[in-house]
Structure formats: structure tokens, C-alpha cells
Amino acid sequence: MNGFWTLIGKDLRLEIRTGQSTIAMLALALLVLVVLVFSFDPAFVRGPQAAAGALWVAMVFAGMLGASRAIGAENENGCFRALMTSPLDRATVYIAKLAVSVIFMSVALVAGLILVVLFFNLEFSSALIRLVPSLILGIAGFAAVATLLAAVSARARGGELLLPLLIVPIFTPALIAGVKSSGAALAGLPLAAASDWIGILVAFDILFITAGFLLFEHAANIE
Amino acid sequence: MDHFWYLFAAYSIIFAAIFLYVAFMWSRQSKLEVEVRALEAKLAALGNSGANPATPEHPPAES
Amino acid sequence: MNNRFQKILGVAALVSMLVTLWMIFAWVPTEAQQGIVQRIFYFHVPCAWVSFAAFGIVAVAGIFYLWLGGQIWDDLGHAAAELGMLFCTLMLISGSIWAKPIWGTWWTWDSRLTTSFVLWLLYGGYLMMRAMFGEGEQVARLAAVVGIVAALDVPVVIVSVRLWRTIHPAVLVTRQGGHGLEDPRMIVTLLAGLVAFTILFAWMLMLRFGELRMRTRLRMLARAIILAEYRAADAAEYRVAAGNR
Numbered sequence: 404m405n406g407f408w409t410l411i412g413k414d415l416r417l418e419i420r421t422g423q424s425t426i427a428m429l430a431l432a433l434l435v436l437v438v439l440v441f442s443f444d445p446a447f448v449r450g451p452q453a454a455a456g457a458l459w460v461a462m463v464f465a466g467m468l469g470a471s472r473a474i475g476a477e478n479e480n481g482c483f484r485a486l487m488t489s490p491l492d493r494a495t496v497y498i499a500k501l502a503v504s505v506i507f508m509s510v511a512l513v514a515g516l517i518l519v520v521l522f523f524n525l526e527f528s529s530a531l532i533r534l535v536p537s538l539i540l541g542i543a544g545f546a547a548v549a550t551l552l553a554a555v556s557a558r559a560r561g562g563e564l565l566l567p568l569l570i571v572p573i574f575t576p577a578l579i580a581g582v583k584s585s586g587a588a589l590a591g592l593p594l595a596a597a598s599d600w601i602g603i604l605v606a607f608d609i610l611f612i613t614a615g616f617l618l619f620e621h622a623a624n625i626e
Numbered sequence: 627m628d629h630f631w632y633l634f635a636a637y638s639i640i641f642a643a644i645f646l647y648v649a650f651m652w653s654r655q656s657k658l659e660v661e662v663r664a665l666e667a668k669l670a671a672l673g674n675s676g677a678n679p680a681t682p683e684h685p686p687a688e689s
Numbered sequence: 690m691n692n693r694f695q696k697i698l699g700v701a702a703l704v705s706m707l708v709t710l711w712m713i714f715a716w717v718p719t720e721a722q723q724g725i726v727q728r729i730f731y732f733h734v735p736c737a738w739v740s741f742a743a744f745g746i747v748a749v750a751g752i753f754y755l756w757l758g759g760q761i762w763d764d765l766g767h768a769a770a771e772l773g774m775l776f777c778t779l780m781l782i783s784g785s786i787w788a789k790p791i792w793g794t795w796w797t798w799d800s801r802l803t804t805s806f807v808l809w810l811l812y813g814g815y816l817m818m819r820a821m822f823g824e825g826e827q828v829a830r831l832a833a834v835v836g837i838v839a840a841l842d843v844p845v846v847i848v849s850v851r852l853w854r855t856i857h858p859a860v861l862v863t864r865q866g867g868h869g870l871e872d873p874r875m876i877v878t879l880l881a882g883l884v885a886f887t888i889l890f891a892w893m894l895m896l897r898f899g900e901l902r903m904r905t906r907l908r909m910l911a912r913a914i915i916l917a918e919y920r921a922a923d924a925a926e927y928r929v930a931a932g933n934r
Contacts, residue, residue, distance in 0.1 A: 551838070568817050569835060572810035573842045576849035583853070603849045610841055621755050622834045629726040629790045636729040636786040640736070640779050647775055648893060655900045662903055665910040672917035 406491040410499035414473075418507065424472050428465040428511035433518060435461045440522050451530075451589030452582075454523035459582045461515045462508070462541065463574065467567050469507050470549035473500065497550060497619035501612070504546035505539075512538060525589065533588040537597070540604035541581035544611055548573050551615040554622045577607040695899070698892040705885035709878070717878040729787040731878050735886030736780035737805070743773025743890070744812060748840030751833035763829035764901035766836055768894055770815050776890070777809045800854040807846050811839045824908065 418424055439457045486496055516534070520527060552569050581604060584597035594601070713731045720727035750766035753759075784802065785795045796802065815835050822828035 548838070551834070565814075565818055565821055568814040572807055572814055573838060575807050575810075576842065576845040579849045579853045599852055603845065603852070606848075607845050610845065611838070614838055614841055618755075618834045618837065621830050629724055632726050632786050632790050633728055636783045637732065639782055639786075640732055643775065643779055644889070644893075648896065651893075651896050651900055655896070655903065658900060658903045658907060662907055662910065665907065665914060669910055669914050669917060672914060672921060 406489075407495050407499050410486075410491070410496065411502055414499075414503040415506070424469050424507050425510050427472060428469045428507065429514050431468050432461040432465040432511055432515040435464050436515065436518050436522060449523060451525070451591075452586040454519050454525055455582050455585035455589055457523065458512075458515060458519045458585060459541070459578060461519075462512055462538075463545070463571070463578065465511045465515070466504075466508050466542070466545045466549060467570060469504060469511070470546070470553040470570075471563055471566050473504060473507075473550075473553065493620040494616050497615055500550045501543075501546050501615065504550055505542055508542045508546060509539070512542065530589055530591050533594055534585055536594070536601060537581050537584035537588065537604060540601065540608055541577055544577045544604060544607045545570075545574055547608065547611040547615045551611070551619055551622055554619065573611075577604055580604045580607070695892065695895045698888060698895065702885070702889040702892045705881070705888050709881045709885040712874075712878045712881050717874050718872050720875070723791055726787055726790050729783050731882045732886075733780060733783040733787060734879060735882045736776045736783060738883055739886050739890040740773045740775075740777035740780055740808070742887075743769045743776065743894075744808065744840065744843070746894075747773065747812070747815070747836040751836035751840075754829060754833040755837075760826075760829065760905050761902070763832065764905060765898055766832060767819060768897040768901055770812055770819075770832075770836065771897060772890060772893055774809070774812050774816055776886075777805065777812065781805055781809060798854065800851045803850045803854070804847055807850070808843065811842065815839060824904075 436457055439460060443453075487493070516531065516538075519525070520531070549566070549570055552573075553566060580600040584600035584604065587597040587600070588594070709731070713728050717728070717731070719725055746769035747766045750762045750769060754762035754766065781802075784805075788797070789795050815832065818835060819828065819832055822831065
């Protein structure tokens with residue numbers, strides 16, 4: 404468990420000094436939202452459902468960027484190899500990387516949420532608090548898949564394209580569930596109204612965090 | 627019989643795709659077979675020269 | 690390879706396919722509501738079944754690869770993924786052609802259609818990964834991981850998509866009749882189609898698998914030749930060195 408905190412501390416310190424991942428993710432989330440706002444006529448596309456959709460689109464794109472950057476940065480100076488040959492348990496490395504991506508994505512998503520509230524004429528109200536479970540679960544599920552697959556695609560030529568190709572189809576069930584539950588929360592419905600969707604998100608998270616925990620060793624095996 | 631062409635299209639697409647796939651695989655497989663044979667022959671020839679008694683098993687001792 | 694078995698399987702696939710075709714076009718009665726387009730169904734469902742079976746094989750082969758190792762499992766997973774993708778594509782196309790006259794649209798986001806489409810995307814990504822990595826031990830392990838993860842995703846996809854489409858009522862078209870197989874001959878024809886496609890799939894899988902095995906053998910031979918050539922060159926050098934002394 405010692406190594407776990409060391410790894411997280413290392414990544415956080417690096418991020419605070421350079422800010423490379425979070426700033427890039429924020430910029431991409433902003434761009435995605437701007438493109439969405441201008442692509443759809445605001446007269447027709449408005450309200451909590453559209454806002455929830457926009458938020459999740461921004462999250463998926465920012466998350467993909469963050470995942471490929473996280474592994475890319477480790478790859479640059481052979482750090483990933485060092486990490487893998489270190490006495491740390493592979494599963495610990497996976498959980499640490501997962502936690503770091505969750506933190507980065509959460510930061511990006513909070514900023515994205517503020518932009519969505521402004522762009523879609525929502526209110527800063529308690530409805531936003533009710534978004535927290537679905538967003539956290541969605542981020543955790545995305546990061547679980549992305550961390551596992553980023554290790555896979557890091558060593559492919561054209562890995563930047565490969566990662567979205569693999570993540571997006573796998574993430575679809577969580578995306579559906581996340582958009583639906585966020586939409587319900589933004590519409591001011593009680594949490595119980597979206598309990599089925601939250602259930603799917605929980606199942607997705609459990610399934611893929613376990614799978615990542617067990618399979619990361621194989622995915623990131625460097626001989 | 628209004629929808630005959632839909633039926634026709636569905637079945638012809640399925641058969642065309644399967645036929646093309648099988649034909650493609652078949653031709654690739656026969657090409658590969660030739661290649662494998664050639665390499666096997668080459669390896670056998672090399673293997674014989676490798677087993678040549680003229681070949682020293684150990685590098686000559688430093689002197 | 691089991692060449693004899695493969696030949697028998699090929700003949701069986703051909704015969705059963707011809708029998709099924711005869712049943713579909715000459716024997717089975719036309720469905721009352723949908724007319725002759727309903728006959729697409731007898732090939733559409735077997736395509737779906739075969740592609741699901743293929744994706745199952747991909748996952749099982751992935752597990753065995755990570756567990757036991759051996760290029761043979763990777764080749765099996767590769768062959769199954771490719772065939773699954775082929776039949777999944779055919780299922781989507783034939784379903785779409787059926788939907789146009791019956792539902793009035795090529796595509797709706799019905800739960801089954803959506804699930805099939807997500808599956809198609811999943812294994813499309815898997816095959817893209819294979820295409821981008823090329824060959825080797827590393828890609829085999831990664832493909833195994835992706836194959837297992839994709840299979841784990843399938844039940845979640847099914848549940849979430851079903852919920853997605855039932856909570857949000859479909860307003861596009863009303864489904865007429867469903868798959869009313871009121872005549873027992875229709876069920877027999879469907880079963881014949883399932884059998885024929887299973888045999889065809891097994892034969893095609895063997896064909897593709899055999900081809901991949903041969904490719905693996907080719908790689909091993911090439912490696913052995915390089916090694917042998919290197920040894921021969923080495924030996925010649927030693928001979929020269931020994932002669933000089």
C-alpha cells in the first residue's frame with residue numbers, strides 16, 4: 404500500500420508542476436462543448452437531457468485524451484518499463500493509475516459542469532449535487548477501462564486512434580446509463596428515479612475494475 | 627411479389643460475402659502452402675550444411 | 690491439419706445449405722402478414738447465432754491464451770473474431786433489408802439492433818487493433834485482454850440497451866406481428882438454417898484457422914532459417930580463422 408501512495412503522489416506532484424493533463428483535458432472539454440452548442444440549434448436542443456448529453460460527450464473525449472496522455476507520459480522516458488520492473492505489485496500500479504485518472508477527470512468534469520450550466524441556461528442548484536453519484540461512477544468506469552486499454556494501446560503505432568476505437572464501444576452501456584441518470588438528476592427528479600441506471604453504472608464499475616485488476620498484468624507485461 | 631427485390635438482395639449479399647471470403651482465404655492458403663514448402667526445403671538444405679562435420683562444434687581455443 | 694475432417698465438413702456445409710435453401714424457397718409456406726420478405730429471417734437468425742458463438746470463442750480463446758499460452762489460442766481467437774465480424778455484418782445487412790419493407794425504415798434504435806451494432810463496434814475495434822499491431826507475441830496477449838473485456842461487456846450492453854429502449858418508448862414504427870412462426874414448417878426451416886450455418890461456420894473457421902496456423906509456421910520457419918544461416922556464416926568464419934592459424 405506504500406507504493407500506492409507514492410505513485411499517486413508522484414503523478415499528482417508532476418501534474419501540479421506542469422498541469423499538462425488537466426489543462427489539455429479542460430481545453431478539449433471546452434472545445435467539445437463549444438462545438439456542440441454551435442452544431443445544434445439552441446432553440447430546439449435545450450433542457451436537462453441535452454445538458455446531460457453534452458456533459459458526457461465532453462467527459463468521454465476529455466477522458467480519452469487524459470488516458471492516452473497518462474500512459475504516453477510514462478512511456479516517454481521508459482518510465483513505464485521502470486514501473487513494471489519495480490517491485491510493486493502490478494495490481495497496485497493499476498489501482499494507482501486508476502485513482503489518478505479519476506482525480507484528473509473529476510477536475511476536468513467539474514469545470515465542464517460549470518460550462519454546461521452556463522451554456523445550457525441551467526441553475527446552480529441542489530440538482531447539481533444529485534449528479535455526483537452518476538458522474539463519479541461514470542468516471543470510475545471510464546478510467547477503469549481506459550487505464551487497462553491505454554496500457555494495451557500505448558505501444559501500438561497509431562495508438563491515439565486505437566484507444567478511442569476500443570474504449571467507446573466498451574463504454575456504451577455506461578454512457579447510456581450515465582446520460583440517463585444525469586438527465587434525471589438535472590431535471591430535478593429524486594435519485595430513486597434513476598436507480599436502474601445507477602445500478603448499471605455500479606455493475607459496470609465492479610466488472611471492469613475487477614477485470615482491470617486481474618488483466619492489467621497481462622496487458623502491461625513488458626518482457 | 628412486391629418485395630421480391632429485398633429478398634433477392636439479402637440472399638445475394640449473404641452468399642456473395644461468404645463466397646468471396648472463402649475464395650480469398652483459399653487462394654491465400656494455397657499461396658502460403660507454396661511458401662511454407664519452399665522455406666522447409668531451404669531449412670532442410672541449411673540444416674544439412676549445419677550438420678557438416680567440417681563445422682567446428684566449439685570455437686577454436688585462444689592461443 | 691485435419692484435412693480429411695475439413696473436407697467432410699465442407700461437403701456437409703454445402704449439402705445442408707442446399708437443403709436449407711430448398712426448404713426456404715420451395716417448402717416452407719409464406720408468412721401471411723409479411724409476405725416473402727419474411728424468408729430473410731431464416732438466414733438472418735442463423736447469422737446472429739453464429740456471430741454470437743464466434744464472439745464467445747474469441748473470449749474463451751483469450752482466456753486459454755492468458756492461462757496456458759501458445760500461439761494456437763491466439764490464432765483461434767483471431768479466426769473466430771474475423772468470422773464473427775463477417776456474420777455480424779451480414780446479420781445487420783440482412784436485418785436492415787428486412788426492416789425496410791416491414792418497419793418502413795432501414796434502421797431503428799430498437800434494443801436488439803442497437804445491441805448488435807454495439808457488438809459490431811466492439812469486435813471492429815478488436816480487429817482494428819490486430820491490423821494496427823501486426824503479428825507477434827505482444828499483440829496476442831493484448832488481443833486476449835481485449836477479447837475478454839469485450840465479452841464481459843456484452844451482458845451489460847444487453848441490459849442497458851433494453852432498459853434504454855423500454856423507458857424511452859419507440860415512436861418510430863409499430864412492430865407488426867413480431868416473428869409469428871405459426872406454421873411448424875417454419876420452425877423446422879429455421880432449425881435447418883441454424884444447423885447449416887453452424888456447419889458452414891465450423892468449416893470456415895477451420896479454413897481461416899488453418900491459414901493462420903500456416904502463417905505462424907511460416908514465421909517460425911523464417912526464424913529458424915535466419916538462425917541456421919547465422920550459424921553457417923559463423924562456422925565459415927571459424928573455418929577461415931582456423932585456416933589462417
